[in-house]
Amino acid sequence: MVKVIDLKKVAHEMIKNGTWKFENGVFKQALENGIVGFDGKNFYFPEYFSQKERKDAKKKLEFILGLDIDLENFYSEIEDSKFSFLIEEFYGLTLPRAPSKYQALVEVIAQQQVSFEFAMRTINNLVKLVGRKIGDLYLFPKPEDILNLSDEELKETKLGYRAAYIKSLTEEYVKGNLSLDLEKLSEEEAIKYLTKFRGIGKWSAELFLAYGLGKNTYPAGDLGLRRGIAKIFNLNPKEVKEKDVREIIEPYGKWKFLLAFYILCYDRKTEMMKNANRNKGRRKKI
Numbered sequence: 001m002v003k004v005i006d007l008k009k010v011a012h013e014m015i016k017n018g019t020w021k022f023e024n025g026v027f028k029q030a031l032e033n034g035i036v037g038f039d040g041k042n043f044y045f046p047e048y049f050s051q052k053e054r055k056d057a058k059k060k061l062e063f064i065l066g067l068d069i070d071l072e073n074f075y076s077e078i079e080d081s082k083f084s085f086l087i088e089e090f091y092g093l094t095l096p097r098a099p100s101k102y103q104a105l106v107e108v109i110a111q112q113q114v115s116f117e118f119a120m121r122t123i124n125n126l127v128k129l130v131g132r133k134i135g136d137l138y139l140f141p142k143p144e145d146i147l148n149l150s151d152e153e154l155k156e157t158k159l160g161y162r163a164a165y166i167k168s169l170t171e172e173y174v175k176g177n178l179s180l181d182l183e184k185l186s187e188e189e190a191i192k193y194l195t196k197f198r199g200i201g202k203w204s205a206e207l208f209l210a211y212g213l214g215k216n217t218y219p220a221g222d223l224g225l226r227r228g229i230a231k232i233f234n235l236n237p238k239e240v241k242e243k244d245v246r247e248i249i250e251p252y253g254k255w256k257f258l259l260a261f262y263i264l265c266y267d268r269k270t271e272m273m274k275n276a277n278r279n280k281g282r283r284k285k286i
Contacts, residue, residue: 007065
């Protein structure tokens with residue numbers, strides 16, 4: 001029975017952007033009014049927080065860390081499947097989410113067509129460039145902060161063409177043309193709405209819905225997800241298409257988003273191990 005989540009594993013899969021840290025068993029997150037924390041059992045707030053601030057911060061941390069996810073039921077769903085080995089591999093791992101919808105949008109765009117590791121570096125660059133320091137952490141930049149950045153400053157982040165997308169989408173968001181409050185829309189309706197905006201394709205829309213809103217969706221066309229499926233079912237990655245991914249994951253109903261995330265984490269872990277072994281072999285030759 002899963003009594004608590006494994007915060008170390010959750011933190012390992014989060015985007016390392018400088019707005020949070022995991023230290024001595026405590027997850028700490030910078031919020032507008034102070035740094036809050038959670039150790040797996042207890043929540044920690046600054047002494048000056050009002051009751052309302054504590055309640056709001058607790059709700060925020062629960063969303064960020066996926067504390068509402070019933071891992072026990074999820075594991076019972078996959079324990080007799082081809083995915084059962086993922087339980088031991090990632091026991092206690094929930095699906096981390098962004099503290100705000102705007103942050104989710106920016107971080108999703110930053111991940112387009114690059115590795116997760118490279119995307120994290122560019123996001124961290126952006127945060128340190130314009131985010132407000134709070135203690136030893138940073139607040140994620142506000143839309144206005146990003147709009148005030150010059151093109152030369154944006155180049156420092158190494159975001160490449162994604163910087164232009166982030167800036168144009170931020171303008172649409174600030175003007176009120178782009179709404180991120182899509183909780184009441186169905187997955188299909190939300191994707192159709194988001195993909196009307198330049199810079200947001202289907203992959204980005206699906207990832208935003210999961211990462212920013214906690215919706216039960218996943219980017220079926222994602223390379224890592226297709227590659228992970230190929231590894232688990234001993235298939236050629238090039239032959240695994242989006243429709244194949246959906247045929248495999250959709251039957252898991254309300255758990256499809258979490259299963260997809262576990263498969264992505266499995267692919268990321270195995271790719272890192274493969275690259276580490278390759279680099280080790282190169283050093284031996286030298």
